[in-house]
Amino acid sequence: MRLYKKEGNSLQILSSPEDDMEKGDYLLVEDTNLNRKLITQVIDVQFASVPGLLEELLRDSTTEEQVYGENFDPLGVSSHINHIQDSRMLICKIRGTIVNDKLHANSSWLPCRSKSGITKISFNSLLEHVGGNNGLPINVGETKDGSPLNITAHDLDGRLNIITGKKGTGKSHLSKLLVLGLVDYGATVVVLDLNGEYAGLGFSANGGGNQYSGRVHVLTPGANFRVSLSQTWLNVMLKIMIHALGLPGTSTREFKHIWKSLSQQGRFTLQDLGEAIRRCSCNMHVRDALFSRYHSLANSGFFTDNEESAADFGKLFEKTKKDGGALVINLKDISSVDRQIVLEYTLGNLVNLLNQWKIKSVFLFAEEAHLYLRETYWEDIVTRMRHFGLFTNFVTNQPDTIKENIYRQADSIFLFNFTNERDLETVSKAARVDSETVKSIAQELPPHHCLLIGRAVKDFPVMVKVRALDIKTMGQTRLFFTNHLCDVQELQKTS
């Protein structure tokens, strides 16, 4: 390999086919005279522009189609000519400089073109060079050279992470892996599970229990996750009324009065609330508005007057305090209004509990959050809630539903395949990597492979094949032709 060109933080390296370089590989350009090493990453592999190549190809294409012939090449020169034709130009991005075994961001120096040695370096060796991960490793999978890739739980702690990629590439799988990885270290995780995919986390692939059985708690609203009004804080209820049920300002004020007067009386039920609204001496329109919201609450099935069957949100977290655990809020099969009610309740209570230091911190995994989180929550989660100990991981296949400022503040991005230019354009706004790397590598990622960007990999983007998990797969798309094919095969056998 030879150094050819440097432009800004891009490097072009001439390479031969035997070097076997691919996108994502790391190279160390070492200038022994200067005692410096340049860390570069291949973001594209192109054919080298060799003079006369077009003539060569034109001649060959003529041969293939209309002209038949033989070459008498007893000395075997043609293999060398083919070698030249196949020469590659590696388009690389400079990731840093190592001076005296210390990493520097400086890339303004030029290594010697003729004397610099260029060697491929594995990602783990690179991490060793720059002072790798310390403690609490979570094995994500393996890098291209087959060596395991660990990130550390510290790099998810207090951070904002985004897992994104197109449908069916393995986002949820990685999300589950991270959830269990955090649970392993005693962390409390809340999963907003839109499609009921996380319900199998406590079971192994064969259906039996696994090591997480006692630590994964699936909460299904209306079933094992119901709450009583008396356990609900007013501020949480107001959020439900305003944001989930769209109660106007005047009616909200009236509702607040009603709620306070009921609270002063002690415990109260849904029926009490309904009666209070009926008796309320307010404007008829206000009463109608309150009644319609009241019916929404009552019909959601999320609220119950039975205190025994009602879940104490604070106590739910008690279960996860000792050994860690995951609370999976199963949002499958519930209407969007009910979903909003559950989420406003869950997030409102979470913030209250964190505020009161009843829980230390929570890792929140939100699948397709744009479908249920209101706009104002985004900024709140990224800026304010982070300081209270709510660390969010967004999982989405529609990157444009997440605001640009969130990408800019994301600490790590787990990027799966995208072919759509617009999607890649959105993700490339992340501050921790250049857009060329994102666009070039992400477009060619195979399923279950992701590009890790950001703090989790010390700002050295790396491609990783996400490891398999021994958990029960849930939330698979129901297919018509899977069974149909079996039927056809059965029919063919019998005939």
Add this chain to the structure above:
Amino acid sequence: MELSLNSMKNIESNYLQPTETPINQPPTEHIENATTILGIQHPSTIKTIRLEHSLDEKTVVAVDVSSIRIGETETGELCAIRGAIAWREKNRYKYQRMGPFPFHITEQNKKEIYKLFRNHSFETSEAPSITNIQARIGNLLERWLQLGISCSAYDTIILWDGSMTAGMADSPVDEMSRLLEIARNRLSVVLAFSKNTTLRFSGHKLTDYAKKAEPPCLLQINGFPLFSGPVLLLGEVYVAKLTPGVCSFRLDIDRKVPRERGIEAVQSLLGSDLLVQSYPETLRLAHIFSTFTATEVIGIQRFIAHQYGLKIVTRPNVRRLLFGPFGKGAEG
């Protein structure tokens, strides 16, 4: 091939200085299809011969050879040679390429190469310079391929690239006459197409006379001297305009072939081969397949460096050092 291997075996050098190839401009082959300048002392007439497509389809065979300078070593020059034979048979083109054969030409092995020339009756009275040997070796391979075709083809139209001018260092009269005679005896006709001619008639280039001619036709030039000193014309000289377009070529037809048979052969060529801009496709293919592209030159340099342990070094270009952007002109 042996000569190639022997010459390369004796490389006593540590480095190879590659030829500077202009970027995006393929190197051109070095063999000059030399057309000797013969003065037309007594011009008489130019006669137009109308041609018709012959339905008598014949096999058409063409030969071409290219040589190219690859670089230099401490002791000599490196060049490479490749030959190509293309033929059209039953509406199908085929080809056979020979080479590339690299050569290392030094003052020491020049004699060995002379010996080879002498064995093939080539003129060796004066020692050519190392740089001229490259073209000589190329021409030697070309004559060898032409001989092979003359001996093996029967009732075929044989196309040469160049003229039938004999008596020069690269075209000894005996050797050239033998090639034509063997072809004649096997009922084949040799047609030699020159892309460039220096022959002039009344001050005008010979091929200019075909501008207004209605194709397909031949212009027969009468009044050429058969020989001038050692140089001898073994062919009847025509200007061929075989298709509409701006191009016409000097065409030499074996003088010892009856005139009518020669013209019939051109008419057979019209019916047997594809002609673009008056040039036979078979001959064009032979040229294409023998020519070296810039990629191949780099590949051959790599082969030599790899096979003989030479280090490729680039010496500073004196012209460029002295004249900067004004030093782009021809070397020397």
